[in-house]
Amino acid sequence: MVAFLIRRFVGMVLVLIAVSFIVFLIFIVVPGGDPAQRIAGRTATAQNIENIRHDWGFDQPFYVQYKDMMQKAFTNDLVSYSNQTEVVTQIKQGLPATFSLAIGAGIIWLFWGIVVGVFSAVRAGRWSDRLVTVLALIGISMPVFWLGLIVRYYLAEGGITTFFPDGGYVPLTENPVQWFSHLVLPWTVLSVLFIGFYGRVLRGNILDSINEDYVRTARAKGLNPQRVMVKHVLRNSLIPIVTLFGLDFAAVLGGGAILTETVFDLHGVGQYAADAIGSFDLPPIMGVTLFGAFFIVFFSAVVDAFYALLDPRIRPT
Amino acid sequence: MAERLLEVDGLKVQFATEDGVVRAVDGVDFTLDRGKVLGIVGESGSGKSVTAMTLLGLTRDKNTIFEGEVRYKGQSLLDLPESKLQEIRGNELAMIFQDPMTSMNPVYRVGDQIVEAITTHEDISSRDAKRRAVELLKQVGIPNPERRVDDYPHQFSGGMRQRAMIAMALANNPDVLIADEPTTALDVTIQAQIIELIDRLKDDFNSAVILITHDLGVVAEVADEIIVMYAGRVVEHGGKRPVFYDPQHPYAWGLLGSIPRLDRPRPEKLASIKGAPPSLINPPRGCKFRPRCPHAFEKCHEEPPLANRVEDPGHLDRCWLSVEQKRELREATIRGEVVA
Numbered sequence: 001m002v003a004f005l006i007r008r009f010v011g012m013v014l015v016l017i018a019v020s021f022i023v024f025l026i027f028i029v030v031p032g033g034d035p036a037q038r039i040a041g042r043t044a045t046a047q048n049i050e051n052i053r054h055d056w057g058f059d060q061p062f063y064v065q066y067k068d069m070m071q072k073a074f075t076n077d078l079v080s081y082s083n084q085t086e087v088v089t090q091i092k093q094g095l096p097a098t099f100s101l102a103i104g105a106g107i108i109w110l111f112w113g114i115v116v117g118v119f120s121a122v123r124a125g126r127w128s129d130r131l132v133t134v135l136a137l138i139g140i141s142m143p144v145f146w147l148g149l150i151v152r153y154y155l156a157e158g159g160i161t162t163f164f165p166d167g168g169y170v171p172l173t174e175n176p177v178q179w180f181s182h183l184v185l186p187w188t189v190l191s192v193l194f195i196g197f198y199g200r201v202l203r204g205n206i207l208d209s210i211n212e213d214y215v216r217t218a219r220a221k222g223l224n225p226q227r228v229m230v231k232h233v234l235r236n237s238l239i240p241i242v243t244l245f246g247l248d249f250a251a252v253l254g255g256g257a258i259l260t261e262t263v264f265d266l267h268g269v270g271q272y273a274a275d276a277i278g279s280f281d282l283p284p285i286m287g288v289t290l291f292g293a294f295f296i297v298f299f300s301a302v303v304d305a306f307y308a309l310l311d312p313r314i315r316p317t
Numbered sequence: 318m319a320e321r322l323l324e325v326d327g328l329k330v331q332f333a334t335e336d337g338v339v340r341a342v343d344g345v346d347f348t349l350d351r352g353k354v355l356g357i358v359g360e361s362g363s364g365k366s367v368t369a370m371t372l373l374g375l376t377r378d379k380n381t382i383f384e385g386e387v388r389y390k391g392q393s394l395l396d397l398p399e400s401k402l403q404e405i406r407g408n409e410l411a412m413i414f415q416d417p418m419t420s421m422n423p424v425y426r427v428g429d430q431i432v433e434a435i436t437t438h439e440d441i442s443s444r445d446a447k448r449r450a451v452e453l454l455k456q457v458g459i460p461n462p463e464r465r466v467d468d469y470p471h472q473f474s475g476g477m478r479q480r481a482m483i484a485m486a487l488a489n490n491p492d493v494l495i496a497d498e499p500t501t502a503l504d505v506t507i508q509a510q511i512i513e514l515i516d517r518l519k520d521d522f523n524s525a526v527i528l529i530t531h532d533l534g535v536v537a538e539v540a541d542e543i544i545v546m547y548a549g550r551v552v553e554h555g556g557k558r559p560v561f562y563d564p565q566h567p568y569a570w571g572l573l574g575s576i577p578r579l580d581r582p583r584p585e586k587l588a589s590i591k592g593a594p595p596s597l598i599n600p601p602r603g604c605k606f607r608p609r610c611p612h613a614f615e616k617c618h619e620e621p622p623l624a625n626r627v628e629d630p631g632h633l634d635r636c637w638l639s640v641e642q643k644r645e646l647r648e649a650t651i652r653g654e655v656v657a
Contacts, residue, residue, distance in 0.1 A: 213419040220373055220414075221434045221485070222407030224400075231433075232422055312469040313423055 008301040012294075019293040020073075020286060024066050027282045034058075035081045035282060056081075069286060078283045080276070087287035091269055094255070097169040098268035100179065101261065102252040105187045109194035110245055116195060117202025117241075118234065124207055132199070139196030148189045148263030155185060167265035186264040190257055194248060198241060205237035212236070239310050243303050250299035254292030319350040322492050322525050323372070327385035330364075330371050334380070337598040341367040343549035344385075344623075347542075349493065354519065354526045356536030356557070358572065359546035362594045365529045368546075369495045371395075372527075373410055374402040389493075408438040411486035415498035417478035421470040427481050428454075428466030434488040453484035456521070457514060476507035483514065487522055494519065495527045500535055512539055534576050537561065545569045548595050548605035551623055555632035565627060565634035565643055567610045567650060574651040588653025604635070611655045612638060612646055 036053040037044070044052075053059050057068055072078040078087040116132060123129040153159045156166040164185050170178040209215065210233055218232040255261075255269030262274045269288060276284035308315045330342040342364040349355050357365045370376045372387060374394065387394040389410065394402065414420045421430060431450040432443060439446075447466065454462035457480040470478055479499060486494055496515055500508035512528075516539040519526050528536055536543055536557070543560040545553040545568065553566040564570055574588035592609040595601050601608055603618040610617070616637045623635045636643070649655050 213414060213416055214422040216375065217414060217420045217482075217485075218422070218433075219375055220407055220412045222403045222405070222437050223433070224403055235424060236422070311424055313471050 004304075008304075012297040012301070015297050016290060016293055020070065020290055021066065023286055023289050024062075024069065024282075027285070028062055038280065039081050069283070072283075073287060073290060078287055080281050080284050082279045082281045087283050090272055090284065091287055091291055094267060094269040094272045096171055097266040098255055098257070098261065098270060099253065100169070100172065100183055101186055101190065101257060101266060101268060102249060104183055105190040105194075105252065105257075106245070106249045108187055109191035109198065110241075112191065112195045113198025113241070114202060114238075116199030117206060117237075118229070120199060121203045121206035121210070122229070124203070136196035136199045139192045140200070142192060144189060144193065144259040145263055147192060148186075148260060151185050151189055152263065167263075169266045169268070186260050186266060189263075190252070190260045198244065201244065202237060202241055205240055206233055209233045209237045235310075239307065242306050242310065246299045246303035246306070247296065250295040251292065253299075254295035255288050256292060319352050321348060321350055322390060323347075323349040324386070324388040325368075325372075326388075328368065328371065328387060329382075329384035330367050330376060331382040331384075332378075332380055333382065334598075338382075339597045340549050340600065341597055342371065343600075345544075345546070345549075345551055346623075347544055347551075347554070349525045349527065351492065351523065351525050352519070353541045354516070354528055354536075354539050356540030356543045357527060357529045357546060358531065358533055358536060358543060360531050360572075360594060362548075362597065363546040364549035364597075365546050366497050369412065369497050369527060369529055372493075372495060373406050373412055374399070375406075375412075404438070407434055407486075407491075408489045409491050410493045410495065411489065411491035412495040412497065413479070413482045413486045413499050416502045417475055417482050418502065420482055421478060423470055426467055426469055427473065428468075430470075431466075431481070431485045431488055434485050438489050449488070450484070453488055454481065456487075456518065457481070457484045458510075459484075475503055476511065479503060479507075479511055480514065483511075483518065487518060487524075490522055491524055493525050493527065494522075495529070497529045498531070499528070501530070501532070508535070509538075515539070532576070533561075533572050545572065548600055549597060550605065550635065551633075552606065552636070553632075553634045554623070555629065555634075559627075559629050559632045563627065563629075563632070563644075564647065565632070565640070566606075566636050567612055567638075567646075568606050570647055570650040571609075574653050586653065588651065604637070611650060612642075 036049045036056065036058050039052050039056070040049045057065060060068070069078065073087075076086060076088045079085065080087060080090075116136060120129045120132040120136075152166060155161060156164040165178070165182050168182060170182050172179040215228060215232050218228045223231075255273050257268075258270040258274045260266075261268045261270035265271070269291065272284060273288040276288065325345055325347050328342055328345045329340070332339040332341055345364070345368055347355060357368065359365045367376060371383070372394065374397070377399070383395050385395075389405065394405070397405075421427065425433075428447060428450045431453060432446040435441060435446040435449060436443065451462045451466050454466055459465050459477060459480055465473075470481075473481060483499075494515070499515065500511050503511060512535060515526060515528070518524075526539075528540060530536055540557050543553075543555065543557055544551050545560070545566060547568045553560060553564065553569045560569065561573075564573060568590070571588070571590035575590065577587055590609055595605055595608065603620050604610070604613070607613045607617045614637070621635045621637045623633050625631075625633050626640055638646070646655065
């Protein structure tokens with residue numbers, strides 16, 4: 001167990017170094033990326049730009065710049081090139097909205113994904129399964145930015161009703177009811193894709209497991225169909241879903257729901273990333289990328305731990 | 318006279334598939350009394366497993382059609398509602414399967430799977446159920462059962478898993494134990510042990526056994542009665558000795574010829590039955606074994622009935638050859654000297 005944790009921790013550090021280095025390199029290589037020019041503005045003289053370049057260390061070799069940036073990232077000194085705000089502070093400000101979005105949506109899509117998967121597997125081949133399959137494929141195919149805008153237009157801006165608030169985020173501590181009503185649409189929109197996808201994957205897993213010999217054994221023991229389904233089929237079919245959920249949830253938690261956050265103007269980490277990408281601002285991009293990569297790596301370790309819990313065959317003995 | 322447990326009468330099982338109707342079982346009759354062992358022998362696709370699964374209602378499906386009668390202690394099982402059947406399944410009729418490596422759920426402890434079998438049919442505390450699971454594991458010869466009861470299936474060897482499967486099947490002291498190829502996936506050295514175990518436990522638990530196998534050698538030891546199945550039908554049915562020493566159907570000769578034997582001169586080559594079992598969607602006309610039979614003649618285009626043709630009244634077969642012809646042709650066929 002200790003060896004496992006140490007191994008995962010070392011792996012995590014290596015992945016974060018690799019990710020940050022690649023992001024840094026991309027930024028240096030792409031044209032138009034000279035940050036000194038951006039900081040100096042449109043009317044700057046060549047001397048101005050030169051001074052900025054020197055002051056910010058842009059004239060140093062790239063590995064020195066990389067080292068400086070990494071140091072700053074972990075001492076809360078990383079500031080945006082475009083408005084000089086502290087990156088870590090900005091990310092922290094975005095956390096409540098992003099976490100609220102991720103946790104709420106995660107619960108919704110996991111629950112409904114399982115419901116859809118079980119329902120269509122149990123009714124496999126009947127018209128209700130086909131209907132659910134079509135709905136799931138529609139859900140998977142609808143782009144989030146499109147669905148988000150449509151939902152906003154019809155349900156918040158008066159296309160049909162103005163029942164839901166039109167974007168924005170209200171902290172939970174400030175007003176729980178408002179917090180909830182502001183998040184209902186983003187949760188739903190973000191979940192639709194995942195529900196369809198998880199439902200399809202789970203349906204396939206269940207239909208595979210249902211033909212396993214141990215399921216026949218369970219039936220031969222005289223268990224009722226519900227118990228066979230829950231205890232013997234579903235338990236084994238859910239193992240791959242755990243992997244999917246761990247990584248998808250980590251991505252959304254780490255600011256990966258860029259489109260949903262932006263469409264609903266939640267001011268979370270994802271929207272911060274979108275703004276930074278729009279203004280070609282390396283420090284926030286670096287900050288958010290490391291932040292997101294951390295969650296992905298962390299949750300993949302959690303998934304592995306869960307795996308061992310769910311399947312005794314891969315437990316270390 | 319021993320109590321009659323099972324009566325199977327003209328059982329037919331058909332599966333509607335996209336390619337057509339599969340006549341998996343096409344007329345099977347037998348009875349089973351307490352304390353007896355019935356061997357059902359045939360190659361893959363002969364309908365023996367489907368027959369067994371049907372007894373437990375495990376072939377029920379909207380695409381399955383049943384005909385005939387299956388009575389357990391006089392109660393018709395084919396029309397029994399699913400919930401009633403669940404009470405009998407695993408309780409009064411229990412089954413063990415071919416592959417012990419995959420027949421247990423890998424994510425639950427062996428003991429918990431036995432406990433589940435007990436608590437499904439009996440209102441009993443889980444502590445008492447676990448105590449019984451340990452006792453059962455001991456009875457089937459698992460060493461150190463107090464400790465092994467908490468193991469997972471992957472920590473058991475193949476032979477031990479099959480013993481655990483037997484323990485699970487016997488957990489509720491069933492009247493009938495159906496063993497579907499219980500030794501096929503095991504090492505030869507373990508096979509005999511498992512068969513002996515089943516035979517011994519049958520007496521301990523006062524049950525009857527249906528032993529399904531493709532290997533006549535397996536039933537030779539323990540069966541009281543033998544049914545030979547081919548293409549969903551019974552082709553020969555009789556006591557163990559008559560079927561072994563006076564086999565009437567050429568298919569049974571083929572099966573006998575394909576077992577290596579130490580008590581006979583060694584043949585150059587182990588005999589085999591040429592060809593493959595017929596399609597069950599479009600079976601051949603007349604005798605189903607005709608295309609593979611070395612002795613087929615004109616009359617075989619007509620289906621022979623399952624009838625008694627020898628002196629022993631309990632010995633039935635489905636072949637047009639005269640008894641004299643059969644006794645004459647048999648030895649050479651078993652030795653593999655006559656092929657189709």
